[in-house]
Amino acid sequence: DAGVTQSPTHLIKTRGQHVTLRCSPISGHKSVSWYQQVLGQGPQFIFQYYEKEERGRGNFPDRFSARQFPNYSSELNVNALLLGDSALYLCASSFGLVLGNEQFFGPGTRLTVL
Amino acid sequence: RKEVEQDPGPFNVPEGATVAFNCTYSNSASQSFFWYRQDCRKEPKLLMSVYSSGNEDGRFTAQLNRASQYISLLIRDSKLSDSATYLCVVNGQAGTALIFGKGTTLSVSS
Numbered sequence: 001d002a003g004v005t006q007s008p009t010h011l012i013k014t015r016g017q018h019v020t021l022r023c024s025p026i027s028g029h030k031s032v033s034w035y036q037q038v039l040g041q042g043p044q045f046i047f048q049y050y051e052k053e054e055r056g057r058g059n060f061p062d063r064f065s066a067r068q069f070p071n072y073s074s075e076l077n078v079n080a081l082l083l084g085d086s087a088l089y090l091c092a093s094s095f096g097l098v099l100g101n102e103q104f105f106g107p108g109t110r111l112t113v114l
Numbered sequence: 115r116k117e118v119e120q121d122p123g124p125f126n127v128p129e130g131a132t133v134a135f136n137c138t139y140s141n142s143a144s145q146s147f148f149w150y151r152q153d154c155r156k157e158p159k160l161l162m163s164v165y166s167s168g169n170e171d172g173r174f175t176a177q178l179n180r181a182s183q184y185i186s187l188l189i190r191d192s193k194l195s196d197s198a199t200y201l202c203v204v205n206g207q208a209g210t211a212l213i214f215g216k217g218t219t220l221s222v223s224s
Contacts, residue, residue, distance in 0.1 A: 045213065
């Protein structure tokens with residue numbers, strides 16, 4: 001079975017642009033979460049979606065938005081990019097929202113903002 | 115205070131050494147605890163969940179002290195392949211969202 005897939009793998013943008021990152025969860029998983037990992041830090045929670053509804057939001061500005069589609073895939077959108085948005089963006093999927101459910105991470109999208 | 119704090123690294127140890135990582139968390143309502151492993155420029159992968167009674171998986175032992183809000187990971191007989199960053203993780207106030215520590219880097223040398 002395929003694991004979590006993300007696209008693109010790498011992306012270079014300039015300040016002020018917007019970006020869309022995509023994630024496909026493991027087959028059968030209904031929850032998708034997004035994390036941002038800047039160099040030297042642990043991943044930081046951005047959003048969690050379950051059954052197409054937002055179930056959690058981290059401390060990120062409104063420039064960050066996301067959605068989940070009927071097939072449980074998800075998109076993360078970032079508008080008005082800043083240099084500080086340069087990071088590895090990780091998508092994680094899990095079967096449900098039960099505490100203790102393992103979250104499986106995709107390989108990430110490495111975003112560079114110039 | 116950060117939600118999850120870990121020992122600052124890096125830890126440089128020889129093969130065969132025993133190494134311990136410590137972690138504290140601030141949210142007393144946290145109910146799920148994990149150690150994740152992250153190799154350089156790769157995604158995090160679950161190493162083990164941490165239970166109140168403590169649990170062991172081969173050379174790895176995890177402990178949880180809820181009263182002190184403290185989590186530990188012990189690695190015995192370190193292997194070169196154990197070289198990685200170890201992330202202490204708890205569930206956040208958003209329920210099942212994960213809150214990660216900064217990570218502690220382990221380098222095992224021959």
